[in-house]
Amino acid sequence: MFRGGGKAVLLAVFLAAVAxxxxxxxxxESQPIIPVSEYEKLIVGRLxxxxxxxxxxxxxxxxxxxxxxxxDASTMGSQLSSDSGLPLVNCESCHGPGSLAIANxxxxxxxxxxxxxxxxxxxxxxxxxxxxxCLKCHTANATFGLxxxxxxxxxxxxxxxxxxxxxxxxxxxxxxxxxxxxLCYKCHPEIRAQFSLPNHHPVNEGAVTCLDCHDPMGSPNRxxxxxxxxxxxxxxxxxxxxxxxxxxxxxxxxxxxxxxxPHGSVNQHLLKVxxxxxxxxxxxxxxxxxxxxxxxxxxxxxxxxxxxHGSDTPDLGNGGAFTR
Amino acid sequence: xxxxxxxLLVLMAVLTGGRAFADENAAAGQPAPDGGQTVxxxxxxxxxxxxxxxxxxxxxxxxxxxxxxxxxxxxxxxPYGSVVGGFNVVYVPLPTRWEANLEWVNPNSWDADLSFxxxxxxxxxxxxxxxxRNYNHYGLIGGPIPGGLHPLGAPxxxxxxxxxFTDDRDNRxxxxxxxxxxxxxxxxxxxxxxKEGTIQARFFDVSQTLxxxxxxxxxxxxxxxxxxxxxxxxxxxVEAEYSHTAKTFDPHGEVEIPILESGLYPSHVPQYDDxxxxxxxxxxxxxxxxxDSTFINGERRNEHSEADLKYxxxxxxxxxxxxxxxxxxxxxxGNWTDExxxxxxxxxGSLTPTVTPTNxxxxxxxxxxVSVRYNPITVLAFNAEYSYENLQRYNVDAWxxxxxxxxxxxxxxxxxxxxxxxxxxVTAGVTSDPARWINFRGGVEYTYTxxxxxxxxxxxxxxxxxxxxxxxxxxxxANLHYRLTVNDNxxxxxxxxxxxxxxxxxxxxxxxxxxxxxxxxxxxNMKREIILQPPPLTVVSLSEELAPYDDQSHVYxxxxxxxxxxxxxxxxxxxxxxxxxxxxxxxxxxxxxxTAGIGELADLADRExxxxxxxKYALHKGxxxxxxxxxxxxxxxxxxxxxxPQNGTAQTVMMLATKKW
Numbered sequence: 001m002f003r004g005g006g007k008a009v010l011l012a013v014f015l016a017a018v019a020x021x022x023x024x025x026x027x028x029e030s031q032p033i034i035p036v037s038e039y040e041k042l043i044v045g046r047l048x049x050x051x052x053x054x055x056x057x058x059x060x061x062x063x064x065x066x067x068x069x070x071x072d073a074s075t076m077g078s079q080l081s082s083d084s085g086l087p088l089v090n091c092e093s094c095h096g097p098g099s100l101a102i103a104n105x106x107x108x109x110x111x112x113x114x115x116x117x118x119x120x121x122x123x124x125x126x127x128x129x130x131x132x133x134c135l136k137c138h139t140a141n142a143t144f145g146l147x148x149x150x151x152x153x154x155x156x157x158x159x160x161x162x163x164x165x166x167x168x169x170x171x172x173x174x175x176x177x178x179x180x181x182x183l184c185y186k187c188h189p190e191i192r193a194q195f196s197l198p199n200h201h202p203v204n205e206g207a208v209t210c211l212d213c214h215d216p217m218g219s220p221n222r223x224x225x226x227x228x229x230x231x232x233x234x235x236x237x238x239x240x241x242x243x244x245x246x247x248x249x250x251x252x253x254x255x256x257x258x259x260x261x262p263h264g265s266v267n268q269h270l271l272k273v274x275x276x277x278x279x280x281x282x283x284x285x286x287x288x289x290x291x292x293x294x295x296x297x298x299x300x301x302x303x304x305x306x307x308x309h310g311s312d313t314p315d316l317g318n319g320g321a322f323t324r
Numbered sequence: 325x326x327x328x329x330x331x332l333l334v335l336m337a338v339l340t341g342g343r344a345f346a347d348e349n350a351a352a353g354q355p356a357p358d359g360g361q362t363v364x365x366x367x368x369x370x371x372x373x374x375x376x377x378x379x380x381x382x383x384x385x386x387x388x389x390x391x392x393x394x395x396x397x398x399x400x401x402x403p404y405g406s407v408v409g410g411f412n413v414v415y416v417p418l419p420t421r422w423e424a425n426l427e428w429v430n431p432n433s434w435d436a437d438l439s440f441x442x443x444x445x446x447x448x449x450x451x452x453x454x455x456x457r458n459y460n461h462y463g464l465i466g467g468p469i470p471g472g473l474h475p476l477g478a479p480x481x482x483x484x485x486x487x488x489f490t491d492d493r494d495n496r497x498x499x500x501x502x503x504x505x506x507x508x509x510x511x512x513x514x515x516x517x518x519k520e521g522t523i524q525a526r527f528f529d530v531s532q533t534l535x536x537x538x539x540x541x542x543x544x545x546x547x548x549x550x551x552x553x554x555x556x557x558x559x560x561x562v563e564a565e566y567s568h569t570a571k572t573f574d575p576h577g578e579v580e581i582p583i584l585e586s587g588l589y590p591s592h593v594p595q596y597d598d599x600x601x602x603x604x605x606x607x608x609x610x611x612x613x614x615x616d617s618t619f620i621n622g623e624r625r626n627e628h629s630e631a632d633l634k635y636x637x638x639x640x641x642x643x644x645x646x647x648x649x650x651x652x653x654x655x656x657x658g659n660w661t662d663e664x665x666x667x668x669x670x671x672x673g674s675l676t677p678t679v680t681p682t683n684x685x686x687x688x689x690x691x692x693x694v695s696v697r698y699n700p701i702t703v704l705a706f707n708a709e710y711s712y713e714n715l716q717r718y719n720v721d722a723w724x725x726x727x728x729x730x731x732x733x734x735x736x737x738x739x740x741x742x743x744x745x746x747x748x749x750v751t752a753g754v755t756s757d758p759a760r761w762i763n764f765r766g767g768v769e770y771t772y773t774x775x776x777x778x779x780x781x782x783x784x785x786x787x788x789x790x791x792x793x794x795x796x797x798x799x800x801x802a803n804l805h806y807r808l809t810v811n812d813n814x815x816x817x818x819x820x821x822x823x824x825x826x827x828x829x830x831x832x833x834x835x836x837x838x839x840x841x842x843x844x845x846x847x848x849n850m851k852r853e854i855i856l857q858p859p860p861l862t863v864v865s866l867s868e869e870l871a872p873y874d875d876q877s878h879v880y881x882x883x884x885x886x887x888x889x890x891x892x893x894x895x896x897x898x899x900x901x902x903x904x905x906x907x908x909x910x911x912x913x914x915x916x917x918x919t920a921g922i923g924e925l926a927d928l929a930d931r932e933x934x935x936x937x938x939x940k941y942a943l944h945k946g947x948x949x950x951x952x953x954x955x956x957x958x959x960x961x962x963x964x965x966x967x968x969p970q971n972g973t974a975q976t977v978m979m980l981a982t983k984k985w
Binding site for chain 1: 400416418419421425427435437439441443444445449451453455457460462464492494500505509511515517519525526527528537546548550556563565573575593594596604606608609610614616618620624625626628629631632633635637639641642643645648649651653654655657659663665666668679681682684685687695697699702705707717723728733735736737738741753755777778779780781791803805807816818824826828842844846848850852854873875876877879881900902904905906908928930932958967
């Protein structure tokens with residue numbers, strides 16, 4: 001395999017590896033093409049304050065914070081420890097320099113409290129500046145999942161990282177499967193009701209979650225849907241319906257939403273409208289109607305056209321009527 | 325998958341055991357063994373141990389289950405009693421971090437996740453769940469038709485009384501390896517999704533001796549596997565990622581099902597293979613100009629009929645912040661598909677040996693979008709977006725030429741599938757947080773599709789949404805929301821509207837009691853011309869002008885909990901109900917005679933009522949007892965044979981012993 005041209009490939013791989021290692025120092029740095037000067041001003045904190053280190057903060061105030069235990073276990077908290085081997089990110093990375101805050105320690109209700117007003121007021125920052133607090137590190141660390149964040153509907157609608165992630169809690173700050181649905185319902189209450197309709201995906205039952213179909217941190221598709229097409233997305237769990245088939249249902253099935261409501265429906269199979277009316281919206285009834293045939297012709301179309309999503313087998317008329 | 329999991333668990337245990345080695349180095353003041361950046365921070369924190377002992381909770385008990393009537397009342401419930409148990413554990417012996425959760429209801433319903441991290445160099449995430457699902461057993465109605473018309477035979481259900489179900493199991497594993505102190509990653513994502521059980525196979529038996537509706541039970545074991553492997557690195561201002569994904573759907577050789585008269589019935593469930601390569605590039609996220617691009621090249625193939633779908637996608641985004649408070653996003657989405665099919669065997673009997681299907685519709689889609697967000701002040705933001713999409717379809721002439729069997733009428737009589745489609749969409753919205761006690765979100769959207777593809781697709785679509793969150797008093801918060809969609813298509817004479825008002829209240833009067841109430845109303849109304857009788861099969865010609873379809877649903881829930889002050893007892897209660905009805909009114913013209921028909925068959929009215937009450941009693945040293953009673957009742961007021969009997973009640977009693985540490 002490596003005879004002749006194979007040596008050239010090996011040499012190219014070796015040179016690429018050397019170049020990559022040689023350039024490592026520069027690669028670790030965050031290098032904005034053009035700084036976001038206005039937002040950066042918001043997140044640098046008081047210019048007359050100095051960085052004092054986490055121990056100085058925690059020993060005076062935060063040591064009594066009930067969140068400290070969880071914070072220490074979190075990805076952020078772990079970075080305070082030399083044991084973790086993680087690159088340093090400490091309290092002041094997000095909250096700003098803390099010398100003024102600890103210089104004015106007060107006792108309120110029996111608890112020592114620092115002067116929070118001298119720190120960055122994270123909750124009152126513009127949403128995009130809030131996210132910038134996180135992005136200034138995560139842009140340099142090749143964090144997965146943020147590829148489409150900047151143009152995502154969440155970012156452009158004023159949702160920040162803080163709205164979904166509790167920075168002080170959790171081993172890796174992810175929102176767990178069991179918590180994510182309740183989190184989404186806070187801003188999308190109508191979706192909760194849709195999943196309570198008589199026919200629904202098992203979201204409230206704890207099996208499927210919002211993250212199975214949507215990527216809240218951005219996606220190339222509308223509604224923040226994962227995968228490149230609706231057929232691909234639904235095909236992750238309903239692969240037998242995804243095709244391609246020898247006999248396709250037009251290109252209707254490229255968009256499953258032509259017939260289905262994905263969250264919940266009053267109709268079985270999450271159909272938009274009840275059979276047989278669903279089919280009659282596009283197709284005229286193909287069978288004669290008489291008194292005798294009334295029940296027979298006006299029935300559930302998929303009793304006979306079972307393979308309505310597509311089929312590999314011709315029907316009796318050698319066409320694609322999806323009867324088998 | 326199991327072997328991979330075991331191997332990873334061994335690796336994780338070894339890495340956790342390596343903590344002693346790391347501790348020794350730390351004590352000696354040496355750098356971390358990976359050469360990573362150690363914390364100096366003024367030397368202030370070298371003596372602090374941030375590791376925490378394991379903490380968590382666990383429970384064990386039994387779940388009693390009783391079902392009367394239809395399994396629709398327990399659609400996602402394993403209909404038998406079982407031992408239940410579970411735990412949530414966090415263990416952080418730095419530099420490793422563990423988190424494990426398991427919720428075991430029965431062998432067919434469980435949920436688990438496991439996270440492991442070693443420094444920032446190894447990260448393993450496993451998530452898995454299993455879910456039992458009960459399906460309806462549909463009835464078959466109607467009888468043989470005289471005069472040689474289909475169906476010739478009476479409907480036949482070979483397995484009357486069989487219960488249908490699937491046991492779905494989803495296992496996902498993610499592994500990320502990071503080069504020490506360098507922003508280079510290798511990642512692997514795996515998924516194994518299995519759907520196993522017995523389902524109802526309904527079909528039209530078109531053998532030469534029998535033309536009739538058939539139903540029989542069919543065992544399935546469908547497995548979808550997905551493997552995604554990639555590399556990712558940060559190269560100064562640009563991050564690059566390449567990944568390859570291979571997905572396979574394996575029906576385990578299921579290609580035919582037996583029937584009595586015709587021997588083997590060729591109902592194929594093919595195997596699919598999907599392979600795609602993805603390249604992603606993006607600039608630094610924090611710049612005033614941020615850009616990203618994605619290129620995808622893939623192929624999905626049906627291994628039975630050799631139908632083949634090639635697809636390519638190109639995405640590009642640019643975000644600009646030209647001024648403080650103003651953000652502009654520009655997006656491009658390109659999507660190309662080419663689908664081809666081969667001739668397929670037609671089957672046995674007098675049918676022709678092979679059939680060449682109509683070549684599928686392929687398309688090219690190009691979409692451009694511009695979004696603007698403007699924050700004139702911190703508590704007020706405006707959003708606007710315009711998007712234009714051009715979609716070109718190929719092979720539509722062949723599809724538009726397809727006629728209804730025995731007629732010259734097109735298969736879609738209302739309109740042709742357009743070869744070119746232009747879609748314009750405009751949205752505008754506002755978000756405001758004027759005070760801590762109120763915030764508002766609202767928006768409108770208009771979409772114009774010059775040439776709708778199908779009669780159900782709108783030419784004009786109007787959407788509106790509004791959300792108001794109010795805290796009128798400290799003990800009460802309220803959410804009011806409204807969603808509206810109005811669609812019309814004058815080519816197919818379609819009009820529909822969708823209304824959804826709703827309200828949510830959370831009442832926390834203080835002390836031991838909290839309560840929340842939610843209510844939503846959905847109404848979907850559609851009017852469409854339908855044709856029940858195509859010429860020349862003229863027994864009776866029926867054409868319904870704007871036959872109305874209407875469905876409505878009320879969904880509400882109440883939940884609350886009460887913590888007793890004197891005894892360590894907590895009560896949680898929850899109640900929910902949905903009431904739905906659907907009506908399709910058909911006003912027949914001509915001489916069809918009987919009014920029993922689509923209208924009656926499409927009628928819908930059902931009510932689902934559920935609730936639970938849980939009592940938790942805390943004992944000493946973290947021990948506790950818990951008992952939960954749950955009930956779900958489903959009433960089908962229009963109990964139609966084709967839906968199967970749906971009235972039923974499911975009840976559960978779960979007794980648990982719990983422990984916290």
